[in-house]
Amino acid sequence: MAVVPLQLSYSASPARAVCANVAARVPLKTVGRISTNAICSKEWFLFRDLRLRLQITSKAAASEASPLQVEHLVKKAREHRLQHLEEQALWVLREIVNSYQTPAFPCALIAGDVVILDLLSKLDYLKNGRVKVIFIDTFHLFPESYTFLDLMERRYGFKSHVFHAADVKDKKEYVSKFGSDLFITDIDKYDRICKVEPFSRSLDTLKVDAMINGRRRDHGAERAHLEVVEDGARAKVQPLAYWEFRDVWDYLEKNGVPYHPLHDQGYPSVGDVQSTLPVPKDQWFEYGGERSGRFQGLKNKDGSDKTECGIHVGGPQ
Numbered sequence: 001m002a003v004v005p006l007q008l009s010y011s012a013s014p015a016r017a018v019c020a021n022v023a024a025r026v027p028l029k030t031v032g033r034i035s036t037n038a039i040c041s042k043e044w045f046l047f048r049d050l051r052l053r054l055q056i057t058s059k060a061a062a063s064e065a066s067p068l069q070v071e072h073l074v075k076k077a078r079e080h081r082l083q084h085l086e087e088q089a090l091w092v093l094r095e096i097v098n099s100y101q102t103p104a105f106p107c108a109l110i111a112g113d114v115v116i117l118d119l120l121s122k123l124d125y126l127k128n129g130r131v132k133v134i135f136i137d138t139f140h141l142f143p144e145s146y147t148f149l150d151l152m153e154r155r156y157g158f159k160s161h162v163f164h165a166a167d168v169k170d171k172k173e174y175v176s177k178f179g180s181d182l183f184i185t186d187i188d189k190y191d192r193i194c195k196v197e198p199f200s201r202s203l204d205t206l207k208v209d210a211m212i213n214g215r216r217r218d219h220g221a222e223r224a225h226l227e228v229v230e231d232g233a234r235a236k237v238q239p240l241a242y243w244e245f246r247d248v249w250d251y252l253e254k255n256g257v258p259y260h261p262l263h264d265q266g267y268p269s270v271g272d273v274q275s276t277l278p279v280p281k282d283q284w285f286e287y288g289g290e291r292s293g294r295f296q297g298l299k300n301k302d303g304s305d306k307t308e309c310g311i312h313v314g315g316p317q
């Protein structure tokens with residue numbers, strides 16, 4: 001620990017020697033003012049008997065807070081931040097529900113989506129059906145996603161509207177019609193059949209006029225300038241646009257909200273089995289870290305790395 005010079009004041013001259021000793025020996029991180037009206041001794045070992053009071057008096061002192069105070073300040077600042085973000089997200093959702101006829105939330109069940117479910121539930125929009133929840137069964141999801149959906153439906157008292165590829169009854173029929181490796185042989189066709197078309201159809205079928213989603217600015221460059229609402233024939237609503245991934249986890253922890261079991265197996269985001277990989281935990285909270293395990297090794301037609309499935313980029317507006 002660094003020895004920091006102290007600004008001293010003293011009321012009696014014998015204290016001078018003690019104070020000099022204090023300045024020389026006390027390993028304080030804080031710049032402060034020591035005043036004493038006690039009887040002083042020249043001997044250092046008697047120093048502990050003096051009634052010394054440490055007063056933080058200068059701006060310098062304030063900026064050199066002890067490690068404990070710094071931790072406390074950061075914790076408090078994060079609490080205030082989360083409180084503000086939550087109020088703002090609730091306000092956005094309320095405004096949307098008051099302004100649109102049929103808002104809906106396509107939910108992929110990842111951490112941010114679960115925050116939105118919890119916020120919608122706080123406003124009672126799930127139980128009273130004011131906001132419909134859409135779930136796209138791509139036929140390529142992790143088994144845990146189905147059980148987690150069931151858990152969330154029971155917890156919040158809603159039933160999601162499930163959509164999947166058109167003109168097939170189930171995965172078996174899908175495989176017999178398109179094969180089991182369409183996502184390798186023709187990724188664009190796979191996206192169209194299993195994601196974009198069912199997604200688009202779900203919005204049309206339910207006559208959705210405002211689509212709530214969990215996109216955030218810190219997801220990556222494509223989303224860096226997102227606002228909480230984008231206008232259009234169908235409004236896009238991003239109540240968590242200004243949140244960071246850390247805020248999402250702070251919220252889940254603070255509110256005791258269950259989250260997708262695959263997060264505990266190292267997956268920061270969860271989509272299809274073939275396009276989702278675990279990511280080392282220390283990368284989760286870097287810019288773009290949440291989605292860094294998505295679409296790994298997959299390329300767009302133009303050869304660029306795939307970062308979106310097309311639902312929100314060039315997908316239904």
Ligand SMILES: Nc1ncnc2c1ncn2[C@@H]1O[C@H](COP(=O)(O)OS(=O)(=O)O)[C@@H](OP(=O)(O)O)[C@H]1O
Nearest residue numbers: 106107108134135136195213214215271308309311
């Ligand atoms: N299974 C499922 N059901 C309903 N809605 C879903 C589903 N998967 C993705 N989405 C919606 O698509 C948004 C983008 O998700 P992704 O880019 O992760 O794509 S995908 O998972 O590969 O489809 C995603 O945005 P978020 O709300 O940020 O998750 C949802 O709006």
